[in-house]
Amino acid sequence: MASIKDVAKEAGVSVTTVSRVMNNRGYLSKEVRKKVEKAIEVLDYHPNQIARALQKNQSFFIGIIVPDSNHPFFSDLIKYVEISANEQNYKLLICNSLEDPQKEAHYISMLRQNQVDGIIMCSHTMNIESYQKVDLPIVSFDRFIAAHIPCVGSDNYRGGELATEHLIQLGCKRLLHISGPLDLDVLSNRRRDAFVITCMKHGLDYDIIEGAHNKLTFDYFWSFITENLSPDKLRTYDGIFCSNDIAAYALFIYAEQQGIRVPEQLRIIGYDYHSFTRMLQNPKLTTIMQPSERIGKTLTNTLIQMIEHKSGELINNITVDVTLIQGDTT
Amino acid sequence: MASIKDVAKEAGVSVTTVSRVMNNRGYLSKEVRKKVEKAIEVLDYHPNQIARALQKNQSFFIGIIVPDSNHPFFSDLIKYVEISANEQNYKLLICNSLEDPQKEAHYISMLRQNQVDGIIMCSHTMNIESYQKVDLPIVSFDRFIAAHIPCVGSDNYRGGELATEHLIQLGCKRLLHISGPLDLDVLSNRRRDAFVITCMKHGLDYDIIEGAHNKLTFDYFWSFITENLSPDKLRTYDGIFCSNDIAAYALFIYAEQQGIRVPEQLRIIGYDYHSFTRMLQNPKLTTIMQPSERIGKTLTNTLIQMIEHKSGELINNITVDVTLIQGDTT
Structure with missing residues (x-):
């Protein structure tokens, strides 16, 4: 696989310049930028995000733990969380707790080991204390867990x-x-x-x-x-x-x-x-x-705000409005 | 966060011993093993899997690209892929292509950058050539892509x-x-x-x-x-x-x-x-x-076989049986 050095060589520039193009930092002429982009394409270069994650201490992974990803409500929610995470450059790991407290604990531990930046918690079988111990940004769906864990739900x-x-x-x-x-x-x-x-x-x-x-x-x-x-x-x-x-x-x-x-x-x-x-x-x-679309987006945006400490503002619990849908059964 | 050194200190053993306990390698007395496990628990130690992934050149991530994770067929499939991946210690990243070839290409590139070990491809909007270029194990659902890419589908x-x-x-x-x-x-x-x-x-x-x-x-x-x-x-x-x-x-x-x-x-x-x-x-x-349960498990197992080069055997296309379900409409 091509490395950043190969790209630099192909473009006839330094490794630092390639890195500046990729991170969009510092002044670069259009010409240099084009040469680097061309070399990236020619060599089919893919930067190693895992190595960058380790360096930057941010993985851009988020985890979501649901009782059952196949239940129509959670399946709706996951779709909108994934789309909204992807728009902000985050990747989504999904976990089915099947409402088993042991599986839930296992997944939290697995997500931490894999350096996710945060967790969206939609499965609630463990004691509140178990979540409070997790030293990662968490957003909870439909359950109050602790003052520092915002909760998103419908009204x-x-x-x-x-x-x-x-x-x-x-x-x-x-x-x-x-x-x-x-x-x-x-x-x-x-x-x-x-x-x-x-x-x-x-x-x-x-x-x-x-x-x-x-x-x-x-x-x-x-x-x-x-x-x-x-x-x-x-x-x-x-x-x-x-x-x-x-x-x-x-x-x-x-x-x-x-x-x-x-x-x-x-x-x-x-x-x-x-x-x-x-x-x-x-x-x-x-x-x-x-x-579910609004709840999914709100869960994701709240978690990313916490991860990125945007302006260090208070993160509050959020309640999303509900609507009556008139059908044939009333 | 606790490091492996802290665990070694707490248990009164060397770092190598801790590592051997964690990887279940070499001879270790029951006593030593217990001491280390106790120290891991007391210190709430979580090994950094990202660092290990980089070292070992294996991330234990797999990606799945579907047209729509919310469609009941794909939602079924994802559930069983996730459960079966988790049983084998792999984590699942999900991607919604929404049947847009650009999004599909973006996801493939993103998954490669994040060093996934392989991809389960259930969205088919790109040319066959675009998949053939990807230098990663791929398993395809319901489409023949290339001789080296096994295909799993129902009959x-x-x-x-x-x-x-x-x-x-x-x-x-x-x-x-x-x-x-x-x-x-x-x-x-x-x-x-x-x-x-x-x-x-x-x-x-x-x-x-x-x-x-x-x-x-x-x-x-x-x-x-x-x-x-x-x-x-x-x-x-x-x-x-x-x-x-x-x-x-x-x-x-x-x-x-x-x-x-x-x-x-x-x-x-x-x-x-x-x-x-x-x-x-x-x-x-x-x-x-x-x-869907059998298809999901087969997709996952086939991909993991390819990733782990188990016995270097030929990986074939797999066809799963179908059954007629008698309902009220015939």
Whole structure:
């Protein structure tokens, strides 16, 4: 492989000059620049970024740890993180924790050993203390970890409020919320809080059933719903807010099988509006959109700001707006 | 951050001994090993893998270039590539070409500069010559590039044959194939070839309509189908084989809107059986499964074999079996 010396020789200039061209530093005539660029092309020269990383103590790698890169929400998020990182010259390493605390710890250690400049943390199975020990810039998605670790998420409380108000405005009186696990302190629990407060405000009765950890698939929600909601019990509700779209879809299919008409007899609203929901035509789900493109870009930009200590300003937690998407299920 | 010297001091052994423990080389008593492991833990020592990469001339990074990491097929594939790479101690860098040849070239150059050990190439917009120049191990998904670049894919011909035979056995007489772009020499074109040959073998008439490049979304296939298949024309067919599930789903929704009953009046079969299709309940698509888990693992293992020159054996092209999944649309 060609080295920087070969390039200098080919262009008839010094190694320092080649380096100045490549780093775009110092005064250089157009002519010299062209000669060097030509030599780089002719020799098919690729600077060794790993060696530069070691020298500069910056690798331009960032890591992202997700529960499952194949889940439609995280798959959306990864795409926008990658595009936005690439625009700023950073490369993205992806890690699937599969919601296993040991795997999560292994990945954090691996990322540190590989000198990533920072980590976007979207999997939350470890204790808060374990993250606090990591001496690297971290941005967290949807969980408060520590004062020096900014958190980016959608406005979960507002989303829960929008969803519940929507059902109530349509005349629902017997409400149910199907939530994720509530024992972990993650921001998506605010959806439940908003559901409770909004029902109370309107003097309405409500129920909550709570899903388990590590479970994001259709098959899980199908078993969960069919086991926890007998057809008779299901008929006692006229409005159900699901904390994610996959649960809402499983619920819709179940209600249909029981001969319950949606939305006439039962209104269903989900949460996410990720790529799966966008493609789904039958039904088009009514749901709350978490804008994955904006969240992905914000996670990336916040992390890069921290890495580059841009102006040493305070880095704050960031909340991204949510929107109600009207579909056919309410 | 702790250095290897600190670990040696803490454990009361030499740096060489620490290095031998970490590389699991040479004879070491259990006692010494325990002392070193304890010191590593106490000091929270993380070896600098970047420095080691530079020394050893191997980074343990591999890159994967896909058209869109968010498309359900590639999102499936990436998950299994990542899991399988991680099991073998390799880290995965992901790149979205968005089917733009310039972006593809940029990513290849970036990956080389970052000393990845090899590349899994799933985006195919450049000329074959451009890949042949890359002096790194490459494995290609679904496209023959060169003799020294192994290609992994599902048995596209067999898949096309299974799909077409299935329609014919069910009594279909007027067949249509909705394909991807056929001008690029990619292996998925074998689905079309098998469709043609199978129709000819049975003496049946057939039509083909051909989709465009760079288009993988539901919205694209929706416009494409509604523009290229008037309701009257659609009624002339009784069996349609779509070269992917998203097109098959769009076609199903369109047929339903036209009052055409599936499968009674029109049978539809797709191709892929990726995470979107698996979650889809209404309809459950009849389709050909490309096993993304097996393809992902095979891509990764083949690349790692090339990187590690295991036994210097010949690395061949690999074809993975496909299966017919019976759903409600045929």
